[in-house]
Amino acid sequence: MKLNLKIWRQKDAKSSGELIDYALNGIEGDMSFLEMLDVLNEELINKGEEPVEFDHDCREGICGTCSLQINGEPHGPDRLVTTCQLHMRKFNDGDTIVIEPFRATAFPVIKDLIVDRSSFDRIQQSGGYISVNTSGNTVDANAIPIDKHDADKAMDAATCIGCGACVAACKNASAMLFTSAKVSQFALLPQGQIEATERVQSMVRQMDLEGFGNCTNTGACEIECPKGISLENIARMNREYLSATSKG
Amino acid sequence: MQSLLKPSLCPNFAFIHINSNLSIMSGLIKSSIARKVVMALSGLFLVFFLAQHFTINITSVLAPDTFNEWSHFMGYNGLVQFILQPVLIAGVIVHFVMGIKLELQNNKARAIKYKKYNGSANASWMSRNMIITGLVVLAFLGLHIYDFWIHEMTYKYLEANPEDPTRYYAETVEKFEPFWRTVLYVISFVLLALHLWHGFASSFQSMGVNNKYSPSIRVFTQIYAIVIPLGFIFIALYHHFNPITH
Numbered sequence: 001m002k003l004n005l006k007i008w009r010q011k012d013a014k015s016s017g018e019l020i021d022y023a024l025n026g027i028e029g030d031m032s033f034l035e036m037l038d039v040l041n042e043e044l045i046n047k048g049e050e051p052v053e054f055d056h057d058c059r060e061g062i063c064g065t066c067s068l069q070i071n072g073e074p075h076g077p078d079r080l081v082t083t084c085q086l087h088m089r090k091f092n093d094g095d096t097i098v099i100e101p102f103r104a105t106a107f108p109v110i111k112d113l114i115v116d117r118s119s120f121d122r123i124q125q126s127g128g129y130i131s132v133n134t135s136g137n138t139v140d141a142n143a144i145p146i147d148k149h150d151a152d153k154a155m156d157a158a159t160c161i162g163c164g165a166c167v168a169a170c171k172n173a174s175a176m177l178f179t180s181a182k183v184s185q186f187a188l189l190p191q192g193q194i195e196a197t198e199r200v201q202s203m204v205r206q207m208d209l210e211g212f213g214n215c216t217n218t219g220a221c222e223i224e225c226p227k228g229i230s231l232e233n234i235a236r237m238n239r240e241y242l243s244a245t246s247k248g
Numbered sequence: 249m250q251s252l253l254k255p256s257l258c259p260n261f262a263f264i265h266i267n268s269n270l271s272i273m274s275g276l277i278k279s280s281i282a283r284k285v286v287m288a289l290s291g292l293f294l295v296f297f298l299a300q301h302f303t304i305n306i307t308s309v310l311a312p313d314t315f316n317e318w319s320h321f322m323g324y325n326g327l328v329q330f331i332l333q334p335v336l337i338a339g340v341i342v343h344f345v346m347g348i349k350l351e352l353q354n355n356k357a358r359a360i361k362y363k364k365y366n367g368s369a370n371a372s373w374m375s376r377n378m379i380i381t382g383l384v385v386l387a388f389l390g391l392h393i394y395d396f397w398i399h400e401m402t403y404k405y406l407e408a409n410p411e412d413p414t415r416y417y418a419e420t421v422e423k424f425e426p427f428w429r430t431v432l433y434v435i436s437f438v439l440l441a442l443h444l445w446h447g448f449a450s451s452f453q454s455m456g457v458n459n460k461y462s463p464s465i466r467v468f469t470q471i472y473a474i475v476i477p478l479g480f481i482f483i484a485l486y487h488h489f490n491p492i493t494h
Contacts, residue, residue, distance in 0.1 A: 072364040077369070100364065103360055103362050104357060109360075171371070173354070173358040204279055212280075213354040213356075214350045214354055216350070216354070216378060218371035219370070223371070224370050234458075242281070
């Protein structure tokens with residue numbers, strides 16, 4: 001497979017970047033998108049050029065490290081997959097592929113295709129936890145009976161890997177889907193009730209402070225999310241927030 | 249800090265109470281979720297108003313006498329004129345101002361734009377262009393206010409004309425005589441339909457309603473977004489093609 005790549009190259013956070021053209025040959029349909037970039041980087045290194053920097057880690061769709069806006073969509077044109085799970089068979093011979101970093105003011109570019117997503121960490125740190133005494137008398141989580149539907153929905157929310165595709169897809173660069181998944185995974189469980197009020201308020205406050213946009217319910221985040229996190233979570237977070245605010 | 253605000257620790261209970269209420273209010277509007285709720289509530293209010301407006305207007309086609317009667321009631325009833333009308337104006341202003349504020353913030357949230365952004369891959373045109381459809385509807389509102397509201401205010405309050413419960417039908421039909429105005433109204437109603445298509449159901453999601461009733465709300469939204477604007481288009485065209493012959 002022969003490809004024309006247009007890749008965003010940016011020296012560092014302070015420099016302005018641009019799309020650079022690369023022609024690449026010998027790509028197999030069974031390769032993952034990241035393996036295709038590995039091939040490119042090998043060529044660049046052999047030519048003595050600077051390789052393209054991109055984020056990756058587990059390469060099996062569970063760590064949330066890989067990103068990339070591929071032809072205008074986060075994680076590319078396939079659904080329910082991360083970039084590392086995207087196969088090159090989704091593209092055709094001779095295709096032009098535009099590869100950009102996830103764009104959001106709250107996700108500043110560090111270099112090339114790598115963005116700083118620590119704003120997500122700060123949202124999580126602001127309230128995405130429960131306080132449990134682990135001094136030896138820890139109660140087994142399974143000792144508390146939980147409705148199967150609630151447990152399933154909490155688990156669904158907890159499958160969010162925090163990759164940032166929701167922000168990248170949203171025309172407003174809103175982080176509502178991520179934040180709502182992190183709120184929901186506790187809001188649905190009895191263990192999450194004690195800190196429920198402060199949790200949603202703190203996490204929404206932090207989300208706003210980071211400079212993410214507002215949700216306009218376009219649903220793009222849900223479609224592009226590699227884990228299929230539902231918009232139901234955003235509605236739940238809105239309810240949680242309104243209920244927390246009315247409590248003061 | 250929180251304990252300092254507790255009324256029991258402060259001699260001036262009332263002041264602190266008002267103060268904390270105000271801080272809750274300003275805290276609410278500062279948050280992205282609260283802004284969306286304000287957008288949703290003002291939007292739903294305007295949706296409700298639209299249905300009421302349509303109900304009265306359709307009588308101009310079906311029963312001109314009833315149209316005159318109802319219009320006269322709306323024009324001279326104190327509750328409608330001095331309570332509901334200002335509330336409606338406030339609703340429009342809140343919806344518009346908040347919409348602009350949200351749009352500006354959203355633009356700032358992605359200061360550097362994508363070179364390639366495939367918006368249609370994951371969201372409808374209507375949901376992505378609420379600001380465009382909204383601004384067109386707002387511009388239409390300018391013309392609409394000039395056409396009817398300014399005229400009413402001048403007739404009633406500036407010129408202090410006597411009450412005439414029979415004038416409304418003729419005045420309305422006359423407005424649709426020019427082709428250009430009818431076309432502008434029709435275009436605006438199409439844009440209104442696109443705005444409603446996303447906005448109506450979206451307001452429920454903003455208020456936290458996403459449950460087994462959501463598919464029905466979606467269907468109702470689509471019916472409403474087609475029927476009401478189409479009805480308004482029908483009224484405009486009907487009067488344009490059926491002028492009063494003198």
